[in-house]
Amino acid sequence: MFEEITVCPATQAMLQKAKDENIKTCFDRVKDQKGCPFGDTGGCCRVCSTGPCRISQKKADEETGLCGASADIIAAKNFVRMIAVGTAAHSDHARGVTEVLLLAAKGKIPGYTIKDEKKLLMLAGVFDIPTEDRKIKDIAIELAERCLEEFSKDESLTFLKRAPLSRQALWQEKGIAPRGIDKEVVESMSMTLMGNSHDYKEIMDAGTRASLADGWGGSMIATELQDVLFGTPKPLRSKVNLGVLKADEVNIIVHGHEPLLSEIIVMVAKLKDMIDYAKKHGANGINIAGICCTANEVLMRHGIPLAGNFIQQELAIITGAVEAMVVDVQCVFQSLPQIAQCYHTKVITTNKRAKIPGAVHIEFDEHDAIKSALEIIRMAIENYPKRDNVKVDIPDEAIDLVAGFSHETINHMLG
Numbered sequence: 001m002f003e004e005i006t007v008c009p010a011t012q013a014m015l016q017k018a019k020d021e022n023i024k025t026c027f028d029r030v031k032d033q034k035g036c037p038f039g040d041t042g043g044c045c046r047v048c049s050t051g052p053c054r055i056s057q058k059k060a061d062e063e064t065g066l067c068g069a070s071a072d073i074i075a076a077k078n079f080v081r082m083i084a085v086g087t088a089a090h091s092d093h094a095r096g097v098t099e100v101l102l103l104a105a106k107g108k109i110p111g112y113t114i115k116d117e118k119k120l121l122m123l124a125g126v127f128d129i130p131t132e133d134r135k136i137k138d139i140a141i142e143l144a145e146r147c148l149e150e151f152s153k154d155e156s157l158t159f160l161k162r163a164p165l166s167r168q169a170l171w172q173e174k175g176i177a178p179r180g181i182d183k184e185v186v187e188s189m190s191m192t193l194m195g196n197s198h199d200y201k202e203i204m205d206a207g208t209r210a211s212l213a214d215g216w217g218g219s220m221i222a223t224e225l226q227d228v229l230f231g232t233p234k235p236l237r238s239k240v241n242l243g244v245l246k247a248d249e250v251n252i253i254v255h256g257h258e259p260l261l262s263e264i265i266v267m268v269a270k271l272k273d274m275i276d277y278a279k280k281h282g283a284n285g286i287n288i289a290g291i292c293c294t295a296n297e298v299l300m301r302h303g304i305p306l307a308g309n310f311i312q313q314e315l316a317i318i319t320g321a322v323e324a325m326v327v328d329v330q331c332v333f334q335s336l337p338q339i340a341q342c343y344h345t346k347v348i349t350t351n352k353r354a355k356i357p358g359a360v361h362i363e364f365d366e367h368d369a370i371k372s373a374l375e376i377i378r379m380a381i382e383n384y385p386k387r388d389n390v391k392v393d394i395p396d397e398a399i400d401l402v403a404g405f406s407h408e409t410i411n412h413m414l415g
Helices: 009-020 025-030 071-104 117-127 136-149 159-163 167-175 180-190 200-230 259-269 273-281 290-304 310-320 338-339 367-385 407-415
Strands: 236-240 252-256 286-291 305-308 325-327 346-349 398-404
Touching: 009 310, 025 071, 025 310, 071 180, 071 200, 071 259, 071 367, 117 136, 117 159, 117 200, 136 200, 136 398, 159 167, 159 200, 159 236, 167 200, 180 200, 200 290, 236 305, 252 259, 252 290, 252 367, 259 286, 259 290, 259 325, 259 367, 273 286, 273 367, 286 290, 286 310, 286 367, 290 305, 290 398, 310 325, 310 338, 325 338, 325 367, 338 346, 346 367
Parallel strands: 252 286, 252 325, 286 305, 325 346
Antiparallel strands: 236 398
């Protein structure tokens, strides 16, 4: 019945289970939600309280908003605002990682250490930080401080010099080389205010700078410093799909984008005390699985299996076998707690920027990350006896994969 929707047998099986149990998923909502034709073409403007205004694609050359905004301006503003919020979210992630590196290097937070000194020294070279006869922790402190400066600086971002020279020259020629990350986000939002820029080309240039500030700023800072903190990935084997869930173990899913918590959860879940605690509650062990980008972080460093992708997050709960879905930020459906109510699953939010009504909130504290992880894992274990085996249906599909192909690994493999 669901073969036309997806080729994945596990997804097909869980969609059938959802239908049988009268549970709506994103697959149902996409059919129910027709979508706004004005929004689809970028012709719906909600920038100010005078509107909202809408321009049809057929009359794009004739119609304007109440302020006189053309279809080009409205579409450009909508698009650039999407860029700005994406850059803000990714870069907020980077800021958090940088702050943790700074605190870890100063010895102020337990649970975090510098695991890739070679990468740290390489990054110090990118930032022209002297390393000779210096302690690793002092180099790390200066690197973290320099990375924090990338958010508000007036000149070009440091990582831009990694790009090919011809590309750097093009960015300078077009005036789109990004400055401080926060500066580009603020300027994009400012330009798209009603009554500000009415030149769609200038607005798109601002959006381009913001997107480059994301890729060559926030996202690159997060990627590189996570390698410093948690280790640079190397090829390893694991499995993917809903079949990685285990019928006789406590299943904890980590979901979202930031590895600061999930790394600690993986570490704490291996402790003998936690495994014994799980056995005391009738389980044979603790099984960590991931969804979305958090999943990839713990996959490529620890071989933690992937339970699924973005559109499978609801289906993981529908298996009836998940004790806790632990989420941080980004890509998390608001529907998760509603679906979890049909089972025993606890949806646990951990970040003040991403709370969900109906979920349990356990604020993740980087200063005492192990304590936060212990509380979450204990809650999941204590939830295991509440599992209703009548509702449990774990698909068989668990496909072998090889992950961990970091930039460094690829360079090494190429000689």
